[in-house]
Amino acid sequence: MTSDNKLFGKIRSVFGYTLPFLLTVILLYVTVIDVNFRESLNHAANLSIFWLVIYLIVFLLSHYVRAIRWKVILNSVKPDTSKINLFGATMVGYGVNCVVPRLGELYRPFFAGRWEGLSRTSMVGTVIIERVIDLLVLGFSVLASIIIYSGDLFSDVIWLKSTLVIGFSGITLIILMLFLLIRLREKFVNVIVKLFNKFSHKLADKVEYVLHTLIEGFNSLKGVKNYFYTIFYSILIMLLYGLNAYLAMLMIGMDQITNVNYGMAWVVMTVAAFGIIIPTPGGTGSYHLIVKTALVTLYGFSEEMGFAYAIVTHTISYIVFISSMLILINAINIRRQKLGFPKENFFSVFKTNYGE
Numbered sequence: 524m525t526s527d528n529k530l531f532g533k534i535r536s537v538f539g540y541t542l543p544f545l546l547t548v549i550l551l552y553v554t555v556i557d558v559n560f561r562e563s564l565n566h567a568a569n570l571s572i573f574w575l576v577i578y579l580i581v582f583l584l585s586h587y588v589r590a591i592r593w594k595v596i597l598n599s600v601k602p603d604t605s606k607i608n609l610f611g612a613t614m615v616g617y618g619v620n621c622v623v624p625r626l627g628e629l630y631r632p633f634f635a636g637r638w639e640g641l642s643r644t645s646m647v648g649t650v651i652i653e654r655v656i657d658l659l660v661l662g663f664s665v666l667a668s669i670i671i672y673s674g675d676l677f678s679d680v681i682w683l684k685s686t687l688v689i690g691f692s693g694i695t696l697i698i699l700m701l702f703l704l705i706r707l708r709e710k711f712v713n714v715i716v717k718l719f720n721k722f723s724h725k726l727a728d729k730v731e732y733v734l735h736t737l738i739e740g741f742n743s744l745k746g747v748k749n750y751f752y753t754i755f756y757s758i759l760i761m762l763l764y765g766l767n768a769y770l771a772m773l774m775i776g777m778d779q780i781t782n783v784n785y786g787m788a789w790v791v792m793t794v795a796a797f798g799i800i801i802p803t804p805g806g807t808g809s810y811h812l813i814v815k816t817a818l819v820t821l822y823g824f825s826e827e828m829g830f831a832y833a834i835v836t837h838t839i840s841y842i843v844f845i846s847s848m849l850i851l852i853n854a855i856n857i858r859r860q861k862l863g864f865p866k867e868n869f870f871s872v873f874k875t876n877y878g879e
Contacts, residue, residue: 543624543803550808554815558830566775566831574774575839581770582843585763589613592756593635596649599745601641608638611851616650618848621805621841628654633872638855644732648740655701659694660757661796662687668790672821679820680794704738712738768792771836777828791817805844810837 590610597604616631632646639646665687669676677684703711712734719727744753769788777783794817798810814836815829824832856866865871 546801547803547808550803550812554808554812554830554833558815558826562827563831563834566828567835569776570774570835571776574770578767578770578774578839579843581763581767582839583847585760585767586610586613586617588756588760588763592753592760593649593653595749595752595756596652596744597639597641598743598749600645600743601639604639607851608855609635611855612638614844614847614851617840617844621844624802624804630869630872634852634867637867637872638859642739644736645739645743648736648738649743650740651737652740652744655694655697656753656757658690660761661793662691662694664761664789664793664796668793671786672790674821676790676821680817683794686797701737701741704734705741708738764796765789765792768795768836771832775828775831775835777824777832780824780828781822787822790821794821805837805841807837 587606587610590606590613593609593613594604594606597609612631612635615634616627618627619630620627628650629647632650633643635641636643636646665683672679712731715734716727716731719730744750765785765788768791769783769785772778772783772788791814795810795814798813799806801809803809811830811833814833815826818824818829818832819826852867860866
């Protein structure tokens with residue numbers, strides 16, 4: 524039985540790592556099948572350096588604001604958390620996700636926890652809470668896109684309505700679960716754990732850990748002031764994402780083909796966000812397909828221009844995330860060493876000697 528379980532575990536592990544990359548290849552093939560690749564590269568190569576610089580500034584700013592929001596969420600746990608440490612951990616998360624989907628969601632709180640001396644459970648919990656907030660804000664952003672778009676967005680993007688319904692249903696269930704966790708705490712946890720224990724003790728232990736992690740994460744967000752600033756920064760993050768989408772249009776000269784505006788960019792940005800949610804490395808393939816399709820279907824751009832937009836924005840994000848990750852890890856470690864703290868790396872952060 525044990526050998527069968529090990530074999531099943533190995534198969535599941537291989538499948539878990541192989542599937543995202545296989546999905547990436549398939550989606551990229553579907554994206555480029557009707558594209559004149561040389562023409563797309565010409566569009567991409569003729570980008571404006573001026574708009575590229577502005578784009579990079581706003582891109583980094585949007586993620587720095589994300590780090591500030593994280594600091595607000597952590598305020599009741601540790602008011603003096605370092606913005607640079609949180610920004611560094613944020614970029615580590617995105618950088619790792621560019622290589623292995625979703626692994627960055629672990630590295631991000633683990634690095635921040637080591638740098639700030641906070642427990643792994645509380646840090647992971649705050650990241651989960653952030654993701655719930657992000658999904659909720661994205662849902663409302665899509666509703667805003669429906670108002671902004673001149674046509675029928677649900678008809679032109681046929682999968683959007685069902686995805687939105689499923690998404691809001693999932694978020695509603697998560698919010699209900701969080702409410703029960705906060706109000707009933709151990710009673711609710713015990714009921715859920717007993718339920719899962721009927722199927723698997725190992726699974727029940729994992730569920731119990733996740734539930735306690737959620738409690739830790741949600742407990743960190745206390746006070747009307749913190750709630751207000753969390754909402755404020757969440758909206759600001761989306762507005763900056765929309766601005767980045769608009770700057771990208773200017774960067775590759777889409778304004779020379781037709782009139783482009785912030786509203787158009789907002790719609791493309793909210794639709795494209797679903798490509799990042801799909802678990803491929805850094806959204807590769809899924810992002811390209813959805814962005815290209817949105818630009819072609821909704822605003823009549825050529826396949827080549829749509830793909831060029833996807834190539835440029837995605838390549839920039841990869842370069843910025845990975846380079847920022849490496850630079851910030853090194854810079855923060857140097858600063859910590861001067862203060863007498865040890866260096867942290869992709870192995871040391873998994874040690875459990877900092878709280879839990």
